[in-house]
Amino acid sequence: MEQENKELELVDFAVTARKYKTTLTRKFINRPIWEKVPEGEIRAFLPGTILSVDVKVGQSVKKGQIVLIHEAMKMQNKVAAPISGKVVDVLVKAGDKVSKNNALIIIE
């Protein structure tokens, strides 16, 4: 349908060592680009609302210590520190709505 109507925009597309002339799909162009998340960065695992933040910047925390309550899918989830260390940033406050993968707290 559409592919026939639009002028073909051929690009170089590498598969192993060879580059092919081809077109790209919208879905391919918009695909998520992978990035490594630092160990101490707590991200929202689901979309939801922050009910409370139990730590402050500068505070030391132990691995497993509850740092915030994140309500998602009608469940109040206790989120624990993934590592022991110092809280270097708190990016949310109680009442904030967060999307999946939003950074919430950073521990170093």
Add this chain to the structure above:
Amino acid sequence: MTSLKKNIQTLREKKAKIEMGGGEAAIAKQEAKGKMTARQRILALMDKNSFKEYDLFVKHEVRDFGMDKKELAGDGVITGTGTIYGAPICIYAQDFTVEGGSLGLKHARKITKIMDHALKMKIPIIGINDSGGARIQEGVGALAGYGEIFYRNTIASGVIPQLSVILGPCAGGAVYSPALTDFVFVVDGISNMFITGPSVIKTVIGEEISMEDLGGARVHAEITGNAHFFARSEQECFDQIKKLITFIPWNNSTKATSVKPQKPTIKKSIEDIIPSNPKQPYDVRDVLRSIIDNSDFFEIQELFAANIVIGFGRMNGETVGFVANQPMVLAGVLDCDSSDKAARFIRYCDAFNIPIVTLEDMPGYLPGVDQEHAGVIRHGAKVLYAYSEATVPKITVILRKAYGGGYIAMNSRHLGADFVFALPSAEIAVMGPEGAANIIFRKEIMEAENPDEMRQLKVQEYIDKFANPYVAAANGFIDAVIEPKETRDLLLHTLEMSRTKDEIRPIKKHGIPPF
């Protein structure tokens, strides 16, 4: 007036009232949205005067929330039988003008009754979805209704063709019936499908998105792959359904009706379509049209995972399912989406006795973190599973590249292909010559005075040795190296030779495909 005449008059009046659905105002509203009514849709789809309606007088029994005062015409759904080009069809259409086409238990029971009929008679069923969702006043009764439909969808899967037509909203639990059926039809600007709608997403997540961007026809045709046919109008959609019905059998113990054999109308030869440089693209659909009867290729999921092309065509008047890599899109690689698309189609063809012809020209699986993390291993495995499992005639023509896992996956001899042919331009190898030379001759290339020159030399050496069909032919992995112009004749011949194919597999309850 005799009493029978009076009775007939009463019947007519009762029918006329119910046939008005939700009444004139609701119909006007439906039409203002550019939508046909449920009854108009059925009549537009079925052969003239063929539709017979059942369960017109079914009534709900809900007493709560003021429902006892509500009379819902046909309980919001029209069911019956009719024909499409003479083929017997069971059909239901949800009537949005009646309480928003909402699904209650009686509404669902009308649907399951016609589904049971379709399964008993072994004839196709078409469902037209246009519903606001569960009738909330009914509570769990509505959920029970959905569950009973899903169960029948599953039991009927692979026995009778099941078509879902989305001509309005189809949200929440309602989406799972279409998802369980064989083919889903959507219309631009009219169809909407989602599990949770924009308002819920906004409340819960704060993301604002329109119905169209979240789950419109285009999204499902292009991005999610939930839809198989995309149309710009309801009429175009009905034409697609009618055409599909001509290609498929009524059930899994018959064959699709054959038509008069015709020669391809497109005379362009395969050698003029396929560039000899393997890095240059072409539209593989041109190749399909050059070998299919009347050049009539009926494509399925045209917009989704366009790097693989699937669809029906006829060879010598009989329906064949075609699977072809598309070098014009993403170089024709296999990835998660194209694997899902091909695997499901292969299983459809196998379930309904439709031979499969595969045209192969693919450089391998798509590299990338997103693909690996999305599970390209288990998705890619579906293609292996589907081809290996299929017992219908399976024929492959290798047009150009057949590298690595892709060579195995695309209906190779090793997965049980009945016939495998290769054009002289075929390159059957573990990987492309550049990659292979870099690995095999790494030392020679590194130590050479002029590495680039040495690499070129070694790439050529690899091309001469492996980038051809003769190594595979020497092993009997391919049956013949053929001239492009022989392709159609050879396919016609081998399809004829495979007509009586009967392959018995070990008895089992069912396999465990990598869903």
